[in-house]
Amino acid sequence: MEGPMEVKEKQSNLPMEDLLRRLEDIFASHGILSEVFPDYRPRAEQMELSKEILLSLFEEEHLFAEAGTGTGKSFAYLMAAALYALETGKVVLISTNTLPLQNQLMEKDLPVVEEVMRRCGYGEFRYELAKGRGNYICRRRLELLIATVLSEANHPWRETVKEISLYIEEAKRGVREEFPFYIPWEIWNEIGGDYEDCFHQYSPFYEKCFIQNARKSWSKANLLVANHALVFADLSMKGGGEGGVLPRYDCVIFDEGHRVEESFSRFFERSVSLPQLDHLMGIIRQRRQGWMRNVFDAEVIQEIGELFQPLRERLEEGFTQLAEYLADRQRSEGLSPLTPVMEMIESPLPVRVDVEKPIERIIDYLKGIEAERCGEEVEKRGIALLMGRIQEIGENFRFITQGKGGDGWAHWLEKNPPSQAGLLDPQAEWIRAIAQPIDAKQVMQEFYEKVPVTFISATMATGGDFEYMAKRLGIPSYRRFIAGSPFDYRKNALLVISELAPDPRREEEYISFLVQGILRILQMTRGRTLVLFTSFSLLEKTGNALLPYTHELGIQLLLHLPGEDRSRLIEEFRANPQSVLFGCDSFWEGIDLPGDELRCVVITKLPFANPQEPLAKAKMRLIEKEGGDGFRDWMLPSAILKMKQGVGRLIRTTEDRGAIVIMDSRILTKQYGRRFLMNLPPARRGKLKEITHYVSDV
Template sequence: MATRFVIIDLETTGNGPKKGDRIIQLGMAVVEDGLIVERFASFFNPEQPIPLFIQQLTNINEEMVEGAPLFADKAGEIAALMHGAYFVAHNVDFDLPFLQAELERAGWPPFSGPTIDTVELARIVLPTAESYKLGDLARQLGLHHNRPHQADSDAEVTAKLFIALLKRLSRLPLMTLEQLRGLARHLKSDIYLLLDAVIAKKRNKAPADRAVAVYRGIALKQPAPEPDESDRRPALASFAAFCEQEPPLPLPGYKRRAGQWEMMRLVYEALSTSQHALIEAGTGLGKSLAYLIPAAFFACEQQERVVISTHTLQLQEQLIRRDWPVLRQIAPFPLRVAVLKGKQNYLSLDKFASFLSEPSDTYDAALLKCQVLVWLLETDSGDLDELNVSSGARLLLSALAIGEEEDGGRHHFFARAKERSERADVVITNHALLLHDLTGPAPLLPPFRHLIIDEAHRLEDAAARCFGEQISYVSFRLLTAKIAQTIAKWQEAEQDAPNGALVRCQQRLEELQFEGDELFRLLRRYALDKKPARAGRCRYRFSPTDEQSRAWQAAVELCWRLRDLAAALSAEAKPLLSADTSGDFPPSALLSADLAALNRQMAALVRLLTEKEPGVVRWIEADEKGAANAVRLYSQPVDLADFFADQLFMKKRSVVLTSATLTVRGRFTYMAARLGLEDFYPLCRSFPSPFRYEEQAALFVPADMPLVSAVPLEDYAEAVAASVLAIARRLGRRVLVLFPSYELLKLTVDALKTEEEGEPFVLIAQGVQSGSPAKLLRTFLQFEHAVLFGTSSFWEGVDLPGSALDVLVIARLPFAPPDDPVMEAKSERIRLEGGDPFSELALPEAVLRFKQGFGRLIRTEDDKGAVFVLDRRLLASPYGADFLASLPPLSVHEGALSELLDKAETWLS
């Protein structure tokens, strides 16, 4: 094995060497024996212009390369450094083709040695990293990176990253290293050579593996011993005494906020007097500590467990990683805190052991196995959300979770998490598990009478999804394909003695898949015939009793046929499921679990298409340009107020609901009605944000925009595109543009594309560029001058403090799209009761959404920014006052866009 590694990074005029793009800077760092022993760096004249967005990204301009050498002038020196070495880069597939093209152009032979991709290596060695971008990994490992996107600095940091990854690799147990070596032949770079060297070195030494547990041949982190609780003591100070102490919180840099302490007292009052409460806490108040601290005191003083429920994973992680350590530091008593999620969030060790023994037919499967093997040496919880896996591996990972029908006692991680929650004073969970436990036959949460719900504005949506149903062709096809795979592997294992039951199961399954294809194809065609698509998507609301056409009857008959075929498949499989097969987790267990899931899915399909259920809305979604059978069916309850009243507020002594957006025009009336709290007379209090909005934010409404209600949507989108273009050109900063619908976003992108060419900013649009919202945000933050178009997921939960965001644009007031089936059904219900759907539903929902969107701009006490609302109805309509009244006090400016840009430029500077 070569011991010489050449780490390379380069900057280019674009991303395609075959398109003629050229290298403008090259950095190299030579690593031997874990040390950087040599360096090389040079700019190169690409003999072509450097695009503006490349100049912005790299800070390399035309002047810097004008007098630089040609690549051919340095090709010999570069080839000599690479001779006999590994080629190492952070994304080899980008750097190596560029280098090969330049070497060929200069008349030198291509590089032919082994390659190591530090992105791939980092995915394996650091399976829980939040991001695998070079800058993010450098921050995580404490590596200094002073000039990102400059080749010499990037090469230096990549070399240090590579050295750190090698050290971590060498510390893995021999058992794990050998399993990784068996998988490495499926990886893209030559990591198997590194593993060979590490394994050989480890075998030559005396056994020095750290203490690990072993389960079915897999090394795990040794579980930490449970703490000795024989000396558990009650609180050493009362909550009242804690509130009076000086300084109030012994934390570095802590600034006392009056609203935070008032909220603490109100939460404690609600818990200790067994009252429900609605508490709105403005951005920056410190809401998490404002309920964690009184919850902890109450739990320890009264020996009463408190459960805290959040909607998003991000907030759960924040509570555990940021706020819980603070609480431990300031609490004058020992406190037990546990996190409990649903079974499907935890790894099943048995399923992973079976998955590991299967041949790794795909790259995603091999890489996922490598990541999980390393992660099992680190994780205490077994929570699958800790892992950062590729989108291709996400479905594979979900199949490794503990199934709802499985016995939790057999499964290492979930059983331990449940035991910890049963001993805890404070349990942190999520809305989905909380709602499941309120109605489920066997609760997973330990008994509790006091509850705090954060992100309470999402509780109704979470309940609607929890108690609704969703079936898609994709979910049906994945499940049946998984069953087919199990049957095929079972048949392969029993080739010597063919099993007739397996053959019959395979035949039934093929019939089921054929009929399923037909059903979903028919439903898609039916929906598109009934309702024209908007922005490429159709949403057709239906009621089984109202659909009378022959096509619908044909779909219903196919649905019954599918249910019967699934039952027949289960019957054929019955002798297999009771067979005594070898192994700790035999194929019969996999098949049993998947057949149970299939029968549940078929029963839900029958309910969706045939049964009338009052108070439930059903609809079909189909993409106009999607596959012929790509269709999704949904159902949701229309009104959950009675459910919350009966199952939650009647049964718990105290429920505290909190969020940054609970009021409309300063009143809790709308939210109390939606959540069934009206008859419980909850404590209601709104604590304003401590930010100085008059000094930190200004609102601008262009008077020369057309009224959205007066022009076709295409014309309005063109006006939005022109306004965004003017704002981005003039203010030259990062701009986030929020759209209430993907339809308007897509139309605006199409209008903007005709003018965007040559602009000094980068346009990033959700649904146009691929990637999750988090990935789009990371791309957005790479550029100093960028415009990000976002829809639903960007209106809340996006944190862009300081210079990360200077300008927010709201393209249109966020009223629900006219084809939203849930809003249609709720509106009909209000009309039947003699109410006004606009004032009672559409307007308050839009106001709450507007507040959430506005909250993206000012995230810290030092932020300053401008908000442009392009929808003139904010000032021109009577209901615009409701939107403005829900914002904190700030200056509002109306006028021609050109005048407003002058004011905004002055304001921001």
């Protein structure tokens, strides 16, 4: 497919003044949008944001924009993007970080935009949702599963697979949510599209392929919606000389733009572990990829298994050495070797194992099989990809344990013992070696030169500018826009800051302070309170200490512990007004609890990253090597953005009221505290006893 650099030449026939006036007609108090969407309320900030986005698109300039809750940023950028696409014939790609936002755009917002464009006098406006291959059923893989499962009278999947086989011809898109019954993930993994098991044009179902049909639809769209990970997958494939996932596009709008750097690092992550190797061997033994059925017979599978055994033994030896290395480090710090740990690799590790020779023997054997048995293109492609995956195991092991890639990468080890583990258990399978790139600009620079990019989020700026995010993402020149809030914080929100909080490093004293303070808050709020923590450990200890008191008050205490279902906790909190929810990391953003659902947000601690975590250490080290200051240039601004996200949970509509309580006095006593304060919403400062007036039902 074509890359994003091939820009269509058509420009708008209308002067810019007319296009901006058209946006005014759309967003006016009795304008086109209000005709289509009766609940619409005009906001000056929304119209100005939409104009700025339209200007940046036509000028082909990068843009950073911050627009908090209530601004209506989705309609702002969608209206600008639709006008631009229809006027120029160019394609706009909208990228989001989360599935709920994608669903909102596709199911609620874009149908409204389509009707608005029609009333503006435009012809057809096409928009499509682009998903990864694994979200679509592969008809060929489904046929194989049907043949296998229905041949066994007592197969546990029999009824579900039979239902799928009966419904498949009615399916228009072949996506999981289209089926009117539940499909378990273990079944979907057998029938979903798989890049390594794709027959492309050689598939007997190519003409009816859901994935190919989806891509044809994408190529006809004026506006594409995707997620950040799919955008990076597309960039990666095109950078490697392949056709890519997405069709040509001319500009990108990253909503939830503050998550782009994190998505970048996760997508390009490299990792290796024994379970990964065992999973790969399981694919071979079960011949789970279609091309393997004609190439790997029982004898070949046995011989591959025998060749895999020395590789597994070498890797197990290497991971055992890594486990011993971690255990020694833990014992020196007074920790049990059974404690989960993340340890940064700051210099090459003394791992004395040779994985190259076993891998070479496997590759030589597979090359022989390729020459003897792979006559079809799909078989040649399949075995080439398999050899690549096997070689990647050795490359990743060396890359991570030897700290390769330079300062632009973070390398670390993770140890996660099972809950019933004992000190005498073999520990090699508990270890995972990981590396992530931390310098997005190294990869993204070429992309920025070809495509104008808009980054938009409710939290992008610190201290009124975008310097922090621009440096992290590698954009030297850009337009900027910060939308004012439509909310009256001075009237509707109270800000309380604990002035005498103990130092959080004195943990026992600090937990006692939190328990007493949260108890006082709950005595006034009687629930509807979200308490945000920066670590699961502090959350659990505080929750356990508070539990007898909440029980006495008749308030349900919901704790977000590792492994807990986030959605279930939120629904329980919504269902019971007399509940308090203790949330960690993911609860600082992405939850919407308007009106009476939430009346008080408590920040237990300034949300600084743990400076001992590998990613944090690596990022600060890189900044300092480039002449910056790790705390000033990364730790502080990232904490400010997270604070803005957490505080932003409270006021979600113009009618909302409530209180924000910050239980960390460093915001007042430390010099950097002023930076936090200037980034908080302009709520009225007051005392704890005033909370009652802001959480009552008045």
